Amino acid sequence: MNHDAYDxxxxxxxxxxxxxxxxxxxxxxxxxxxxxxxKYLAQRGYDMIxxxxxxxxxxxxxxxxxxxLADIDRPIDMIDIFRNSSHIMPVxxxxxxxxxxxxxxxxxxxxxxxxxxxxxxxxxxxxxxNRCPKIEYGRLxxxxxxxxxxxxxxxxxxxxxxxxxxxxxxxxxxxGGGQTAASDRAAKNKTETT
Numbered sequence: 001m002n003h004d005a006y007d008x009x010x011x012x013x014x015x016x017x018x019x020x021x022x023x024x025x026x027x028x029x030x031x032x033x034x035x036x037x038x039k040y041l042a043q044r045g046y047d048m049i050x051x052x053x054x055x056x057x058x059x060x061x062x063x064x065x066x067x068x069l070a071d072i073d074r075p076i077d078m079i080d081i082f083r084n085s086s087h088i089m090p091v092x093x094x095x096x097x098x099x100x101x102x103x104x105x106x107x108x109x110x111x112x113x114x115x116x117x118x119x120x121x122x123x124x125x126x127x128x129x130n131r132c133p134k135i136e137y138g139r140l141x142x143x144x145x146x147x148x149x150x151x152x153x154x155x156x157x158x159x160x161x162x163x164x165x166x167x168x169x170x171x172x173x174x175x176g177g178g179q180t181a182a183s184d185r186a187a188k189n190k191t192e193t194t
Contacts, residue, residue, distance in 0.1 A: 003117060003129050011136050014104050014126060018077035019047055021133075022069060022102075024091050025082030026050035028060045034082040035060070037108075037134040041080075044137060049076070069094050078104040080133060081111060088113035092120050101125060108132055 021041060027034045028050075042048040042061050050060040053067040066072055069079065069091070079095050079102050081088055088107060095102055096119070105120045107113065107129040117127040137143070 021078045022049040022076045023080045024051045040134045076102045080106045082108050089116045092116040
């Protein structure tokens with residue numbers, strides 16, 4: 001798998017087929033990126049589970065925080081990792097101990113661990129690195145175009161304004177691929193400066 005550029009159909013199939021998402025590193029602080037991504041995905045109908053040992057006893061959008069993936073009481077389709085790259089391998093190792101295994105490991109923007117990705121793929125999981133499911137969902141559904149962003153999707157119909165719990169179609173035709181060169185450069189520059 002080429003983790004430098006993902007085919008839109010690969011991302012689309014993941015977002016269309018997962019239902020339960022555990023977000024490791026979720027935050028109840030409403031100015032944190034993980035809060036926005038969690039809220040957005042929950043509003044699109046995904047069953048979201050916030051995972052953060054520092055916030056056990058709190059809730060996020062009515063969902064109780066759990067300390068670890070092992071504390072989740074139901075199967076997980078996707079694990080969205082909102083952690084620094086240095087913390088990814090332990091999360092993947094914990095995920096590989098779950099039964100049943102999740103279908104997808106998704107690492108947020110700026111997060112990449114090729115060894116962890118290789119380990120997950122060897123166990124049969126799909127992997128996405130350095131991408132945000134909120135952004136990809138908005139781009140593939142053309143919803144992001146409502147905010148004036150070029151979604152690189154073509155359709156004769158404008159995407160509807162979503163309502164609470166509404167899932168938009170991700171089956172719009174894409175052009176130009178799903179490359180995000182700017183975010184890739186930013187992640188590389190961040191790694192080089194640390």
